[in-house]
Amino acid sequence: MDRIARFGRFWLNALERTGRAHLFLARMLGALPSLLVRFPLLVRQLYATGVMTLSIVLVSGLFVGMVLALQGFNLLEGFGAESALGQAVALTLVRELGPVVTGLLFAGRAGSAMTAEIGLMKATEQLSGLEMMAVDPFRRVYAPRFFAGFLALPMLAAMFSAVGVYGGYLVGVEVLGVDAGAYWANMQSSVAFMEDVGKGLIKACVFGFVVSWIAVFEGADCIPTSEGVSSATTRTVVYSSLAVLGLDFVLTAIMF
Amino acid sequence: MSSTTDSSESQDASLVRISDLHYSRGAKPIFRGLDFAVPRGQVTTILGPSGTGKTTLLKMIGGQLKPSKGSITVDGKNVAKLGRRDLYALRKRMGMLFQSGALLTDLSVFDNVAFPLREHTDLPESLISHLVLMRLHAVGLRGASELYPAELSGGMARRAALARALVFDPMMIMYDEPFTGQDPISMGVLLTLIRTVNQALGLTSLMVSHDLAEALSISDYVVIISEGVVVEAGTPDELHNSDSAWTQQFLSGSPDGPVPFQLSAPDYAEQLLAGVSR
Ligand SMILES: Nc1ncnc2c1ncn2[C@@H]1O[C@H](COP(=O)(O)OP(=O)(O)OP(=O)(O)O)[C@@H](O)[C@H]1O
Ligand SMILES: [Mg+2]
Numbered sequence: 001m002d003r004i005a006r007f008g009r010f011w012l013n014a015l016e017r018t019g020r021a022h023l024f025l026a027r028m029l030g031a032l033p034s035l036l037v038r039f040p041l042l043v044r045q046l047y048a049t050g051v052m053t054l055s056i057v058l059v060s061g062l063f064v065g066m067v068l069a070l071q072g073f074n075l076l077e078g079f080g081a082e083s084a085l086g087q088a089v090a091l092t093l094v095r096e097l098g099p100v101v102t103g104l105l106f107a108g109r110a111g112s113a114m115t116a117e118i119g120l121m122k123a124t125e126q127l128s129g130l131e132m133m134a135v136d137p138f139r140r141v142y143a144p145r146f147f148a149g150f151l152a153l154p155m156l157a158a159m160f161s162a163v164g165v166y167g168g169y170l171v172g173v174e175v176l177g178v179d180a181g182a183y184w185a186n187m188q189s190s191v192a193f194m195e196d197v198g199k200g201l202i203k204a205c206v207f208g209f210v211v212s213w214i215a216v217f218e219g220a221d222c223i224p225t226s227e228g229v230s231s232a233t234t235r236t237v238v239y240s241s242l243a244v245l246g247l248d249f250v251l252t253a254i255m256f
Numbered sequence: 257m258s259s260t261t262d263s264s265e266s267q268d269a270s271l272v273r274i275s276d277l278h279y280s281r282g283a284k285p286i287f288r289g290l291d292f293a294v295p296r297g298q299v300t301t302i303l304g305p306s307g308t309g310k311t312t313l314l315k316m317i318g319g320q321l322k323p324s325k326g327s328i329t330v331d332g333k334n335v336a337k338l339g340r341r342d343l344y345a346l347r348k349r350m351g352m353l354f355q356s357g358a359l360l361t362d363l364s365v366f367d368n369v370a371f372p373l374r375e376h377t378d379l380p381e382s383l384i385s386h387l388v389l390m391r392l393h394a395v396g397l398r399g400a401s402e403l404y405p406a407e408l409s410g411g412m413a414r415r416a417a418l419a420r421a422l423v424f425d426p427m428m429i430m431y432d433e434p435f436t437g438q439d440p441i442s443m444g445v446l447l448t449l450i451r452t453v454n455q456a457l458g459l460t461s462l463m464v465s466h467d468l469a470e471a472l473s474i475s476d477y478v479v480i481i482s483e484g485v486v487v488e489a490g491t492p493d494e495l496h497n498s499d500s501a502w503t504q505q506f507l508s509g510s511p512d513g514p515v516p517f518q519l520s521a522p523d524y525a526e527q528l529l530a531g532v533s534r
Contacts, residue, residue: 121361124356124358124361125354125356125358126361128315128320128358129352129354129360130360131318131320131347132318132347132352132354133347133348133371133372133375133420134344134345134347134348134375134376135371135372135375140375
């Protein structure tokens with residue numbers, strides 16, 4: 001009996017929380033117009049989330065591209081098709097690894113920071129203080145962070161892919177001796193802008209939306225203690241990573 | 257004509273009116289029919305044992321928590337019934353000094369004090385700087401204007417928050433423990449400041465404080481709350497002459513008397529004998 005009650009309570013709580021998260025999202029979207037007026041707030045958050053995540057994204061992109069070239073070369077060499085290395089690296093990056101790995105890195109680097117910052121603002125009564133000064137935290141705190149994350153992720157994913165392609169070039173052409181002309185020409189002829197780059201960007205936009213939503217909501221909804229903030233931060237990373245991987249499957253199934 | 261203005265003025269003699277307020281946190285009742293009014297233009301102090309819900313009450317007056325029964329009206333408006341826009345309009349006319357200060361940690365002291373002005377007005381920066389420095393000077397922190405909240409002591413942070421609460425010239429200010437952590441000199445300055453600001457700007461002050469002698473010295477009206485109801489209310493003199501044993505114990509700070517020091521808990525001896533189980 002007790003177990004059934006606990007089971008029911010668990011699902012009721014989960015459902016209630018999902019409902020709260022959607023109401024929260026609606027209010028953030030409602031605060032969008034005010035952001036256009038107060039552009040500096042958005043720029044500042046773009047810097048905090050985007051620019052600060054850039055270095056880790058670039059370094060990871062370089063290594064992922066280099067590894068792709070190594071693995072791809074071994075595989076393609078068996079068929080005597082190593083000249084197709086360029087397109088293999090580029091398509092893998094642009095369609096899959098760019099958005100997905102950037103999404104995961106973004107959740108770990110920027111998402112967790114967003115949650116912790118907002119959670120601490122709540123724990124130290126800064127959010128209450130804002131409300132008492134008649135300043136809406138949705139306009140001042142949540143919406144700028146949410147939209148900054150939403151805008152930053154696609155840009156970061158694009159840079160990840162670009163650097164990755166270059167990493168593939170370094171290993172494939174400079175080290176393993178694939179012909180440079182073949183590397184670039186094959187890539188150019190087989191990567192379509194709308195079909196591959198465009199759909200990869202759609203994925204990145206969706207991930208940016210979901211990761212930032214989770215991060216900001218977890219921060220605002222946390223229990224305002226040090227424990228509460230730390231478990232909210234953990235939840236952000238776990239839920240965002242799962243969401244990125246799950247949505248990637250769904251989007252791939254739909255789009256490609 | 258004059259009689260109608262008279263009657264509306266006498267209606268408005270109190271700025272905040274709390275009637276039959278009920279509220280609980282979880283299963284724990286905090287207010288059980290609280291009733292009192294805060295007279296306009298005066299300094300009112302709320303006293304009560306730690307944990308009775310004074311901070312909670314201030315948050316309810318600011319509309320951050322909703323009563324489960326009863327009502328709070330501020331300047332004739334029922335706070336719990338206001339829409340967001342009206343509530344924000346009302347809050348612009350209220351200042352609140354939080355118990356923890358609640359300064360924004362990513363802004364310097366100067367920017368913190370300037371924050372309400374920058375958010376709600378289009379004043380030129382030179383005028384803002386003027387107003388902010390004036391307030392900071394009043395609380396003795398003009399020299400700390402470039403420091404960040406993390407670099408302030410507890411007492412300094414409280415004074416910076418006070419400067420911020422005052423900068424918008426509100427109609428009412430709520431102070432949650434303004435004197436905690438102040439040395440005797442800044443305490444004296446704050447007392448004078450609260451009193452003169454109240455007089456000069458004609459605003460209404462509502463203060464929660466545990467520093468009895470100091471708080472009473474500048475109060476016009478005192479409300480003592482305990483266990484969710486008003487125990488006694490009146491001018492400081494009336495309280496000093498009160499024959500309620502409760503009030504006398506609270507004012508003298510004696511541990512023996514009707515006011516319990518302990519939160520309600522199981523019998524001490526029993527709990528000790530029961531061993532480690534909690
Ligand atoms: N977030 C919360 N969740 C649950 N209970 C709370 C919460 N905040 C406060 N309480 C409870 O509400 C009661 C009133 O708290 P409040 O902070 O209003 O007391 P207070 O009168 O301001 O005390 P103090 O003089 O020590 O500041 C306390 O008994 C506390 O246990
Ligand atoms: Mg308190």
